[in-house]
Amino acid sequence: MFRYFENLVNPYPAEDFGTPPQGLWPFIRHFSRPVMPLLIAMSVATAFVSAAEVLFFHYMGELVDWLSDADRDGFFAEHGWRLAWLGLLALVGLPLLVLLQSLLTHQSIFGNYPMIGRWLSHRHMLGQSMAFFQDEFAGRISQKVMQTALAMRETVTKLMDLMVYVLVYFAGAMLLMGTAEPWLMLPLGLWLVGYIAIMWCFVPRLRDVSMAQADARARMTGRIVDSYSNIQTIKLFADTGREQRYARDAMEGFMETVHRQMRLATKLSLSLTLLNSLLLGGIAAMAIGAWYLEAVSLGMIAVAIAMVMRIRFMSDWILWEVASLFENIGTVQDGINTIAREPVVKDRAGATELAVPQGEIRFDAVRFGYARPDGQSARVFDGLNLTIAPGEKVGVIGRSGAGKSTLANLLLRFFEVEAGRILIDDQDIASVTQESLRRQIGMVTQDTSLLHRSVRENIRYGSPDASDDEVRDAMRRAHADTFIDDLVDAKGRRGLDAHVGERGVKLSGGQRQRIAIARVLLKNAPILVLDEATSALDSEVEAAIQEQLEALMEGKTVIAIAHRLSTIAMLDRLVVMDEGRIIESGTHEQLLAQRGLYAALWQRQSGGFLGVDDDDGEASRPSAAVETPL
The missing domain is CATH 1.20.1560.10 (ABC transporter type 1, transmembrane domain)
Structure with a gap:
């Protein structure tokens, strides 16, 4: 009853x-x-x-x-x-x-x-x-x-x-x-x-x-x-x-x-x-x-x-x-x-599922600014244009506040653009469902936050239907197996069953980062966004993971944001941003030859140690010892 x-x-x-x-x-x-x-x-x-x-x-x-x-x-x-x-x-x-x-x-x-x-x-x-x-x-x-x-x-x-x-x-x-x-x-x-x-x-x-x-x-x-x-x-x-x-x-x-x-x-x-x-x-x-x-x-x-x-x-x-x-x-x-607040970003009526057969990304005259309490907006982009070809690996560089992370946030449609369009394979991301958009993009951020659940659930977030063997393979490729098997939580759960605490507080920054990388490896999306993805790792682990990231990037369109220029110097193209504008674009060698902002940033990071200015003031290429291949 x-x-x-x-x-x-x-x-x-x-x-x-x-x-x-x-x-x-x-x-x-x-x-x-x-x-x-x-x-x-x-x-x-x-x-x-x-x-x-x-x-x-x-x-x-x-x-x-x-x-x-x-x-x-x-x-x-x-x-x-x-x-x-x-x-x-x-x-x-x-x-x-x-x-x-x-x-x-x-x-x-x-x-x-x-x-x-x-x-x-x-x-x-x-x-x-x-x-x-x-x-x-x-x-x-x-x-x-x-x-x-x-x-x-x-x-x-x-x-x-x-x-x-x-x-x-x-x-x-x-x-x-x-x-x-x-x-x-x-x-x-x-x-x-x-x-x-x-x-x-x-x-x-x-x-x-x-x-x-x-x-x-x-x-x-x-x-x-x-x-x-x-x-x-x-x-x-x-x-x-x-x-x-x-x-x-x-x-x-x-x-x-x-x-x-x-x-x-x-x-x-x-x-x-x-x-x-x-x-x-x-x-x-x-x-x-x-x-x-x-x-x-x-x-x-x-x-x-x-x-x-x-x-x-x-x-x-x-x-x-x-x-x-x-x-x-x-x-x-x-x-x-x-x-009872209407979501600022929501799917349009009749929104379709995003399909990514190639992976071309195009920012077309994008205008955007963050809203402020006084009703004004802090302008970031005003007519930004950027095209990334299918399978191209592009590094985004710039000083803090240049708009690098905003670029990634707009691609994921965390915010709506004020004007212009962002297209993936000629599909306006504003006309597709948010879930289908984000399913096609894998992202690793600098500040990795984990769910207060087991390690297995955190890694499997990249692919809910993945088997334990697939989870372990992603864990191994991210070099996370070196510490996961030894984890024990307060309730005695071990390894993949151990819970990581709120926001992953029980793990170090590098451990959280490796779990986040394993999660993206398991997701295997056609578009990859790396926002300082290896910044929390020590040099030895970073070098080992870079090999896996190179394999992961094969056949994918990649946007890599980094402050350490050595981690992205070998990408197909580098884009230098300043105050919301693209001021330089080209390969590592081309940008050094232009002797612009990129060359100055490179000189600041490497020249003070191994690179020196030539007599004519041109920054010389530092030795391979200071470069970390991506």
């Missing part, structure tokens, strides 16, 4: 619902669609439970009247069937209704509903552009995804479960008392007016505090996670005091919202207690007065007092639930600001 209700909804819907809308209720409806039929069924079941409880109070009042007027000898003969019906309602009907309502609420909705929100939000976050993650704390984003999904569930279930229960119960109470003595409705009506006034006064203020608190909590979490993610840097500079102050500043901001919330809570509790005391006194006085005037029976007095006591205890619970409702609404509204 439990499993049946748990499986009524799939917590991981395969449908792509697109970007969540910005409005509160459209945003909630966006994530509620898979469970909406169950939410409606839960509300109906809740209404029946509430009506049954009011009906039970009605019968209890009648029972008091029966007992006060009936003759003991004929009591069961006169009221036996009514008592049986009352017992059936209390012992069978109400428990069955509660069972159905509880199964829908707890088995079908409570677990699945927030997981749907987390699943859809996470899928949407994975589709966000690189710029989105560069501007946010990873911990803050994850906090928003987790707490917004939970707050949505609480908001909807309180509205469709709690509110329905209260409305049906209060309407039933008013009807029950009004049919016996209309004047008994007056204290309830006045109480309702006061109750609404209290909610009108306090609940919006609690909502505002909750929004501020949700943001403060996310900021606090983000700062703490940022410290843990960069613990090596913190310890390296021996300044934990600064990190403590950095985190405490966020904690104090959070505590300020907590104090504001608790002050409102105290005022709210006192106001509600006074209002409930007035309700109890008013109903009791009017009920006793009506009995004295013989307008109502003892049973009705018992029902009125019992229902008021029930409402009195419920009112405190209801008000806090309503306050919690608005707190959750505040949390959802705060989460909307992060989750």
